[in-house]
Amino acid sequence: MTNTPNNDLDSAIATAKKQLDQHTVEIVQRHFHESTGCPFWLQKKSELNFDPLTEVKCYDDLKKFPLFEDDWLRGGPVERWRMKDHADRPTYVFETGGTTGVPKSRVVVDDFRTDYEVFSHTLPDEYFPRGGNWLMLGPSGPRRLRLAVEHLAQYRGGISFCIDLDPRWVVKLIKKGWMDHLEEYKKHCIDQAITILTANHNIKCMFGTPKLIESLCLELEERDMTLAETGVTGIFSGGTEFTPQWTRYCVEELFGGPPEESGIYMTPTYGNTLMGLACSKPVTAEEKYKISYYAPQPRAVTEVMEFDDSNQAVGYGETGRVKLTTLTPEFFVPGFLERDEGEREKPFDKFPWDGVSGVRPYHKLASATTVGVY
Amino acid sequence: MLDIPVIRWGKPYESLEKTEVVHFNTGEPIASVSAANGGLVSRDMRKAQQARNRLREFSCEDLIAKVGKAADCFENDTLTLGNGTQSPDEFVHHQSASTGLPEHMCRSNMAKNCFVMRNMTEILDCLTRGLDLGILTNGYGTESRGVIVSYQAQTPVLGAVLPSNSPGVHTLWLPAIPLQMGLVLKPGSQEPWTAYRVAAAFEAAGIPPEVISLYPGGHDVGSALMTSCDRSMIFGSQKTIDQYAGNPGVQVHGPGFSKIFLGDDCVDRWEEYIDVMAESIYINGGRSCINCSGIWASRHTKEIAQALAERLGPIDALPPDDPKAGLAAFTVPGMGKAVWDMIKQDLEADGVTDCTAEYGDRVVELERASYLRPVIAHASSPECEIANKEFMFPFATVVECPQAKMIKAAGPTLVGTAITDDPNWIDQLLSATNIDRLNVGPVPTNRLNWLQPHEGNIIDFLFRSRAYQVAENKVAAMA
Numbered sequence A: 001m002t003n004t005p006n007n008d009l010d011s012a013i014a015t016a017k018k019q020l021d022q023h024t025v026e027i028v029q030r031h032f033h034e035s036t037g038c039p040f041w042l043q044k045k046s047e048l049n050f051d052p053l054t055e056v057k058c059y060d061d062l063k064k065f066p067l068f069e070d071d072w073l074r075g076g077p078v079e080r081w082r083m084k085d086h087a088d089r090p091t092y093v094f095e096t097g098g099t100t101g102v103p104k105s106r107v108v109v110d111d112f113r114t115d116y117e118v119f120s121h122t123l124p125d126e127y128f129p130r131g132g133n134w135l136m137l138g139p140s141g142p143r144r145l146r147l148a149v150e151h152l153a154q155y156r157g158g159i160s161f162c163i164d165l166d167p168r169w170v171v172k173l174i175k176k177g178w179m180d181h182l183e184e185y186k187k188h189c190i191d192q193a194i195t196i197l198t199a200n201h202n203i204k205c206m207f208g209t210p211k212l213i214e215s216l217c218l219e220l221e222e223r224d225m226t227l228a229e230t231g232v233t234g235i236f237s238g239g240t241e242f243t244p245q246w247t248r249y250c251v252e253e254l255f256g257g258p259p260e261e262s263g264i265y266m267t268p269t270y271g272n273t274l275m276g277l278a279c280s281k282p283v284t285a286e287e288k289y290k291i292s293y294y295a296p297q298p299r300a301v302t303e304v305m306e307f308d309d310s311n312q313a314v315g316y317g318e319t320g321r322v323k324l325t326t327l328t329p330e331f332f333v334p335g336f337l338e339r340d341e342g343e344r345e346k347p348f349d350k351f352p353w354d355g356v357s358g359v360r361p362y363h364k365l366a367s368a369t370t371v372g373v374y
Numbered sequence B: 001m002l003d004i005p006v007i008r009w010g011k012p013y014e015s016l017e018k019t020e021v022v023h024f025n026t027g028e029p030i031a032s033v034s035a036a037n038g039g040l041v042s043r044d045m046r047k048a049q050q051a052r053n054r055l056r057e058f059s060c061e062d063l064i065a066k067v068g069k070a071a072d073c074f075e076n077d078t079l080t081l082g083n084g085t086q087s088p089d090e091f092v093h094h095q096s097a098s099t100g101l102p103e104h105m106c107r108s109n110m111a112k113n114c115f116v117m118r119n120m121t122e123i124l125d126c127l128t129r130g131l132d133l134g135i136l137t138n139g140y141g142t143e144s145r146g147v148i149v150s151y152q153a154q155t156p157v158l159g160a161v162l163p164s165n166s167p168g169v170h171t172l173w174l175p176a177i178p179l180q181m182g183l184v185l186k187p188g189s190q191e192p193w194t195a196y197r198v199a200a201a202f203e204a205a206g207i208p209p210e211v212i213s214l215y216p217g218g219h220d221v222g223s224a225l226m227t228s229c230d231r232s233m234i235f236g237s238q239k240t241i242d243q244y245a246g247n248p249g250v251q252v253h254g255p256g257f258s259k260i261f262l263g264d265d266c267v268d269r270w271e272e273y274i275d276v277m278a279e280s281i282y283i284n285g286g287r288s289c290i291n292c293s294g295i296w297a298s299r300h301t302k303e304i305a306q307a308l309a310e311r312l313g314p315i316d317a318l319p320p321d322d323p324k325a326g327l328a329a330f331t332v333p334g335m336g337k338a339v340w341d342m343i344k345q346d347l348e349a350d351g352v353t354d355c356t357a358e359y360g361d362r363v364v365e366l367e368r369a370s371y372l373r374p375v376i377a378h379a380s381s382p383e384c385e386i387a388n389k390e391f392m393f394p395f396a397t398v399v400e401c402p403q404a405k406m407i408k409a410a411g412p413t414l415v416g417t418a419i420t421d422d423p424n425w426i427d428q429l430l431s432a433t434n435i436d437r438l439n440v441g442p443v444p445t446n447r448l449n450w451l452q453p454h455e456g457n458i459i460d461f462l463f464r465s466r467a468y469q470v471a472e473n474k475v476a477a478m479a
Helices: A005-032 A039-045 A059-064 A111-120 A145-155 A167-176 A179-197 A210-222 A244-255 B038-055 B060-076 B088-099 B103-118 B120-127 B133-138 B167-172 B174-179 B193-204 B219-228 B238-244 B267-286 B301-312 B335-347 B403-410 B423-431 B458-462 B472-478
Strands: A092-096 A104-108 A133-137 A160-163 A203-208 A234-238 A265-271 A277-280 A292-294 A300-306 A309-313 A319-328 A331-345 A355-361 B002-004 B006-008 B011-013 B018-022 B029-034 B079-081 B084-086 B140-142 B148-153 B157-161 B182-186 B212-214 B231-235 B250-253 B258-262 B292-297 B352-354 B363-365 B370-372 B375-379 B395-400 B413-419 B435-440 B463-466
Touching: A005 A039, A005 A059, A005 A319, A005 A331, A059 A331, A104 A331, A111 A145, A111 A277, A133 A145, A133 A179, A133 A210, A145 A160, A145 A203, A160 A179, A167 A179, A179 A210, A179 B219, A203 A210, A210 A234, A210 A244, A210 B038, A244 A265, A244 B038, A265 A292, A300 A331, A300 A355, A309 A319, A309 A331, A319 A355, B002 B084, B006 B038, B018 B088, B029 B088, B038 B157, B038 B182, B038 B212, B038 B219, B060 B088, B060 B103, B060 B120, B060 B133, B060 B174, B060 B193, B079 B193, B084 B088, B088 B103, B088 B193, B103 B120, B103 B167, B103 B174, B103 B193, B103 B267, B120 B174, B120 B458, B133 B140, B133 B148, B133 B174, B157 B219, B167 B174, B167 B193, B174 B182, B174 B458, B182 B219, B193 B212, B219 B231, B231 B238, B238 B250, B258 B267, B258 B403, B267 B292, B267 B301, B267 B395, B267 B413, B292 B301, B292 B403, B301 B375, B301 B395, B335 B352, B335 B363, B335 B370, B335 B375, B403 B423, B413 B423, B423 B435, B458 B463
Parallel strands: A133 A160, A133 A203, A203 A234, A234 A265, B002 B029, B157 B182, B157 B231, B182 B212, B231 B250, B258 B292, B258 B413, B292 B395, B375 B395, B413 B435
Antiparallel strands: A092 A104, A265 A277, A277 A292, A292 A355, A300 A309, A300 A319, A319 A331, A331 A355, B006 B011, B006 B212, B018 B029, B079 B084, B140 B148, B148 B463, B352 B375, B363 B370
């Protein structure tokens, strides 16, 4: 009997599932073994009513853990998150949040590099040419992003130019209603970006937040230029403002058409400091610019769960809350409820596991969230 | 179901994001409205000058005539709306269904808009203080007294972020087109009806559609509109007013804190003015900034409050299609109770009496909406918190205050009706900069004379009077 495409996909799904189960067991062993685990999880083990070392035999067994609380990441000592066998490795700390109060911290040794290398393999060389230089237009400071994008550029043989932006100050400006200051700060970033882009640095690729990409294109138009004329051909971006309508507006009006016409390819991503980088299925006009994200399994998993039962996945196409699980050799998050909701998407050949589309702020939290940070 | 697109300089644009306009109580969808994104607005505004250029191809007089014709279309015709049409009755029904405003009030707001459109010549004559409108078109000209004057347009378009809860405010932006300025509107999420119907009526009357843009959408659309239009108006709360205070490009319309002041010379005859007070508080469901929220007098305040409570307290919520319905629904779930809880706190303060308490519960809960029945409070002094509160339903505080302290203690007042014949006090009221519109005598606060400017003259907002000199030989050439 010959394999039909469906059989191929089914078999890829089964293989991916098997890999995830195996990977889960290995990672749990690392994090809960006395010789390798970090103080936080080794201490937490004593509070659990099961033994992760013997009772986690597949991915589904992670449901035995209580939900991960991101508040556990606030405050020190930060060393409690350091794996025992990483004690002598150079270590970074990346932060998320922190506009007010103590930010959440994550210690990292190699993860950000690995995550962005995995992501690199999903980028089309035609639009993200090897050896091309990059512009990183977004937050640096305590965030992972600057170093990660810089590593991505280097991994692909290029050099990354960086324009800094402080998202905590931006949130404050919005909360204070200082919209003039916000505009000026945005202009300040865009002016620097245009200066770099027009200084013969052979920049072909860039990271930008949706708002900054939009502002960059508008300012270039104001100066009778287009993004294509600056030489940029590949863009990656992320954030919940990355909606189908926004993407369509960008592609149709700011870029001047789909990649084959404008020469510019943009790919959305979804992620945060707690997980790697989920990539998107190619976004096309035919599919009404629908954006579906797929996590870098088995290092991270995104699932769409019932609003009132975080262990029960919704049906395909149905809406639920996004749940993240991170399973890397240096960080373990067994199920964290994101502040987002979306629809569950089916696996496909490139990513034979579940995805999530229509990501937006969780409706019950949306009113309290300041979106559009940078 | 009606499918309503974004309008970008007259051209429909169907967004990938849509929101539903629903019936205020049943939640039944009435229309699906395309949502713009902020960037779309910013980008389109680069072409704003084209709107003014196009309108300057017509004389102001011609545009005024077209706007007059548009009033007939607005009032009588079945007009295009998105993928369908809308008759005048459907307009009233839709507006009432989505905003919770009684249908007869929707009709009266419709009549108000038509009045302004039909009387544009007189309104502009008064707002410009008799200026030849050709001077606004050309930027300069010679007045009949032989003096050269110049009025410089400060913007090619007027932007407006419109409210969902008060369809009467649309009269404020209607003069833009005859002043040869394009219109860029963000309709309220629950009340897209008026902006779309006016645009359709303008087009039917011969005004080029490419001078108008309509951008329904979220907060980012409002921000983009305010940032990219050189002159815009916004309707909102005191917080919105504070946010834009001192910004010459933004005209903010918020709470009015309109009041009636009874002078010592008239207050003993207060019973003669109860009708004026009740109308000022109750008309249009108490939703307007021109509704009265304070009755100020030096004596008889308890009797006045009692009489108003007797008149307004028993009023109950009626279905919106009932011609006797006088209250408008709060369409945000839980809002009626939340507002009442705020008022209750103020009513419990020392020196405050809840005069409508004996007329039953004030909150009327429906399935998805709620009503608040009229509330009349009495405050023994202006220091009571409640003395300067305003809410979006028939609510007023009768405040006891000596006449000598009244003007200062009253604070910002959009419409002040002073019932007095005392020339000294009238003189002081005329000088009071905290009072915007001043009525002297028993004029209800809601009865606006459209020949008077409202919360800032739109001519002063859109044009700048400046010096303009021409060399003598040029004057000769012009002559």
